[in-house]
Amino acid sequence: MWLCVRFALLPLESFWITDNESQAIAICERNSVVCCNQQAYEFGVRAGQTVSTAYAITGDLKVIERRVEQEVEVLKTMALQVYPFSPVLSLWQPDKLLVEIGRSLNLFKGLDNLLMQIKSIMAQQSMTVSFALAPTPKAAEAFSFLPLEQSYSLWNKQQGQFEQHCFRKLLNELPVNILTLDDKTLSKINALGFTRLGDLLSLSESALAKRLGRSTVTYIQQLTGALPDVQTCFQPLVKFKRTLELADVIHHTEALLFPMKRLLQDLIYFLRLYQKTGQTLSWKLQDIYRNQLTFEVHLAESQVNYELYLELTRLKLESIKLTGPVESVELTMLKLIDVEQKTDSLFSATENFSDELNFASKIKARLGSKSCFWITQKNEVVPELASKSITDGHRQIFKNNTDINSEDQPNRPAWLFPVPQAIGQTKSALYWQGRLSIISQPERIVHYWWKKPVIRDYFIAQHESGNFYWVFFDANKKRWFVQGIFS
Amino acid sequence: MSDKSSINQLLKNPALWQAARVETHRPSHPTGFEKLDVQLCDGGWPQGAVTELLLPTDGTGELRLLLPALSKLSRQQGYIVFVDPPFLPYAPALNKQGLNLNKLLVIRSKKLEQSIWATYQALTSQSCSAVVTWLTGKAAYKNEIRKLSLGARQGRCWSFVLRDEKAAVHPSAAKLRVALSMAKQHKAISSNANYGMSQLSILKQPGGWSNRKVYLNLFPEQRFWTSVSAKHWSVPVVKQAPQTVLSPELAAAIPYSVEQWLKQVTPGNKHSLPLVH
Numbered sequence: 001m002w003l004c005v006r007f008a009l010l011p012l013e014s015f016w017i018t019d020n021e022s023q024a025i026a027i028c029e030r031n032s033v034v035c036c037n038q039q040a041y042e043f044g045v046r047a048g049q050t051v052s053t054a055y056a057i058t059g060d061l062k063v064i065e066r067r068v069e070q071e072v073e074v075l076k077t078m079a080l081q082v083y084p085f086s087p088v089l090s091l092w093q094p095d096k097l098l099v100e101i102g103r104s105l106n107l108f109k110g111l112d113n114l115l116m117q118i119k120s121i122m123a124q125q126s127m128t129v130s131f132a133l134a135p136t137p138k139a140a141e142a143f144s145f146l147p148l149e150q151s152y153s154l155w156n157k158q159q160g161q162f163e164q165h166c167f168r169k170l171l172n173e174l175p176v177n178i179l180t181l182d183d184k185t186l187s188k189i190n191a192l193g194f195t196r197l198g199d200l201l202s203l204s205e206s207a208l209a210k211r212l213g214r215s216t217v218t219y220i221q222q223l224t225g226a227l228p229d230v231q232t233c234f235q236p237l238v239k240f241k242r243t244l245e246l247a248d249v250i251h252h253t254e255a256l257l258f259p260m261k262r263l264l265q266d267l268i269y270f271l272r273l274y275q276k277t278g279q280t281l282s283w284k285l286q287d288i289y290r291n292q293l294t295f296e297v298h299l300a301e302s303q304v305n306y307e308l309y310l311e312l313t314r315l316k317l318e319s320i321k322l323t324g325p326v327e328s329v330e331l332t333m334l335k336l337i338d339v340e341q342k343t344d345s346l347f348s349a350t351e352n353f354s355d356e357l358n359f360a361s362k363i364k365a366r367l368g369s370k371s372c373f374w375i376t377q378k379n380e381v382v383p384e385l386a387s388k389s390i391t392d393g394h395r396q397i398f399k400n401n402t403d404i405n406s407e408d409q410p411n412r413p414a415w416l417f418p419v420p421q422a423i424g425q426t427k428s429a430l431y432w433q434g435r436l437s438i439i440s441q442p443e444r445i446v447h448y449w450w451k452k453p454v455i456r457d458y459f460i461a462q463h464e465s466g467n468f469y470w471v472f473f474d475a476n477k478k479r480w481f482v483q484g485i486f487s
Numbered sequence: 488m489s490d491k492s493s494i495n496q497l498l499k500n501p502a503l504w505q506a507a508r509v510e511t512h513r514p515s516h517p518t519g520f521e522k523l524d525v526q527l528c529d530g531g532w533p534q535g536a537v538t539e540l541l542l543p544t545d546g547t548g549e550l551r552l553l554l555p556a557l558s559k560l561s562r563q564q565g566y567i568v569f570v571d572p573p574f575l576p577y578a579p580a581l582n583k584q585g586l587n588l589n590k591l592l593v594i595r596s597k598k599l600e601q602s603i604w605a606t607y608q609a610l611t612s613q614s615c616s617a618v619v620t621w622l623t624g625k626a627a628y629k630n631e632i633r634k635l636s637l638g639a640r641q642g643r644c645w646s647f648v649l650r651d652e653k654a655a656v657h658p659s660a661a662k663l664r665v666a667l668s669m670a671k672q673h674k675a676i677s678s679n680a681n682y683g684m685s686q687l688s689i690l691k692q693p694g695g696w697s698n699r700k701v702y703l704n705l706f707p708e709q710r711f712w713t714s715v716s717a718k719h720w721s722v723p724v725v726k727q728a729p730q731t732v733l734s735p736e737l738a739a740a741i742p743y744s745v746e747q748w749l750k751q752v753t754p755g756n757k758h759s760l761p762l763v764h
Contacts (some may be wrong), residue, residue: 327629466669
């Protein structure tokens with residue numbers, strides 16, 4: 001069971017238009033009107049007219065060039081809104097969403113309820129939609145040009161299926177011109193004298209194929225359900241980047257808050273849906289001179305909170321000076337991180353610390369993933385190999401660290417140089433930023449004789465300032481090195 | 488005097504120390520050194536506050552001083568965080584001191600601002616029991632330490648700031664300020680009872696006496712080391728290499744890398760060494 005959601009005014013509604021406006025607006029593409037708002041319609045502006053005709057009808061008309069990429073973005077946003085109702089959803093560009101809802105009816109307590117919910121969501125987004133139901137996606141698309149009552153009456157609530165003979169009847173009466181065939185095919189059909197789909201269906205398959213081509217036959221067969229029609233499902237991207245094109249340019253920063261609110265609402269919806277959160281809101285304003293102004297709002301607490309986001313953005317906006325009238329606003333959330341589940345005591349706030357690592361993910365998000373690391377001990381004889389830094393997957397090191405018995409370990413320095421530093425030497429003493437005196441017995445470490453032999457005599461040396469260093473004599477290089485500090 | 492008078496308002500402020508009032512119990516954690524606990528008015532490292540540790544150089548025994556407390560905290564809930572340590576913490580040594588390495592997170596930042604921000608995040612996260620931050624340079628860091636104090640109070644955790652001893656001249660918002668230094672090697676011999684001990688001076692503590700000195704034996708294994716002077720040790724001396732004959736000034740200018748060194752002391756330019764006079 002397919003539901004078609006058609007956005008009839010998508011070219012118009014993909015622009016951000018201030019509400020309290022009695023301005024007539026028309027969207028044009030290649031010098032002809034594609035769609036217009038209610039005010040322009042009342043004047044008599046219609047789709048298909050040339051721009052000069054539209055201007056002739058009313059001089060007080062605002063004409064905006066169509067932005068197809070922007071429409072696709074908005075359609076994707078709408079798909080995201082409908083996605084909770086059914087995972088089988090596909091985008092039919094330019095302006096339709098096809099949703100398989102047969103398996104969602106029980107969950108949403110019936111068809112009426114489901115349609116009402118989708119309708120209210122679309123109303124919140126201030127989008128004009130028309131619905132249609134049909135057993136095949138192509139039929140649903142075609143019915144979306146008819147009033148909903150017609151396709152709704154096909155559904156038999158008691159039996160939970162479509163009335164096949166009613167469906168057939170409606171198809172037969174369908175005007176040929178609303179089918180989504182290319183203009184050439186349509187004119188060919190008109191030339192043959194067919195006005196209803198029923199006329200075409202009464203012809204045999206081979207006769208149709210001969211006159212109109214194979215692809216048209218396939219289309220009609222998929223429309224009636226004779227051939228399967230496989231849809232590619234919409235896969236939402238886990239990434240937030242939205243742009244809002246403004247129908248009227250904005251001159252003041254205060255006025256920018258209205259489109260920003262809309263973008264932030266979208267963001268909050270997105271974050272709730274994916275259980276994500278982030279650290280930085282990145283705003284990009286583009287003015288009419290194509291200058292781009294970007295600023296970032298950093299969030300100390302990575303919580304999903306509309307008021308907080310808005311407040312921080314407002315604060316930041318106060319210090320921003322616009323370079324010109326703003327034409328579009330873009331919001332991106334960088335570096336999304338998963339929301340971690342919080343467990344709290346139900347009764348009283350305990351004084352104990354929690355074992356959550358939220359703070360580490362925040363720090364990583366801002367300072368880079370290499371900025372935080374854990375340290376693990378390994379069973380190695382060569383000192384620099386016995387300690388290892390691990391940037392992630394710290395749960396795995398837990399086991400390693402508890403395996404090693406710390407009691408029998410020899411005395412080791414707490415600080416280790418990443419690379420041993422060479423020591424200067426005279427006949428009787430060692431110098432490393434001052435005089436060193438050896439104060440312990442040697443500890444010989446010999447290892448890796450089979451590949452790169454390590455032969456070292458380790459000593460503890462006291463610096464003239466009193467600090468203790470860990471030094472060794474490398475028998476291979478015949479030199480002294482300092483490797484660590486006892487601290 | 489009405490209850491709303493300004494003096495009464497002031498007296499209610501917990502940040503104000505009054506000599507006449509005997510402080511009730513304030514939360515703290517034993518340092519692991521009884522001698523030190525006695526001198527500290529809270530009986531240990533104060534909770535929910537910054538403790539500032541001033542050091543002549545890195546590696547004066549600061550980890551030995553902190554580790555008994557940190558090890559105990561690492562056995563409970565909450566993480567231990569090191570922000571910008573000067574070197575790599577070495578796992579076997581920390582493990583031997585009893586620190587639970589599974590709880591130790593090390594953070595490296597590039598700028599002071601980032602380091603303070605990361606510390607503040609850790610302090611206020613409610614997931615860290617102790618945060619140790621290393622600050623380099625001799626600057627006053629007045630605002631930074633004040634910010635960390637607020638963070639520590641909010642997160643009710645132990646915050647330690649380690650910095651150069653020359654910063655002692657600057658005022659600081661830290662609740663407890665302690666300077667650590669090592670007894671000098673040359674100072675002398677067995678007559679000094681505190682030889683080999685580390686000296687801890689309490690520079691500031693609210694509600695207690697400052698300018699106290701405590702001597703702690705941070706390296707108890709010293710007694711197994713020898714007190715014989717280095718010249719009695721058979722230090723292996725390299726005979727063939729030309730760099731064995733070095734003036735102490737030149738030697739003090741180490742570290743050099745071996746390659747760098749060899750480049751300089753090739754026989755041809757032996758006499759044009761920059762530091763030999």
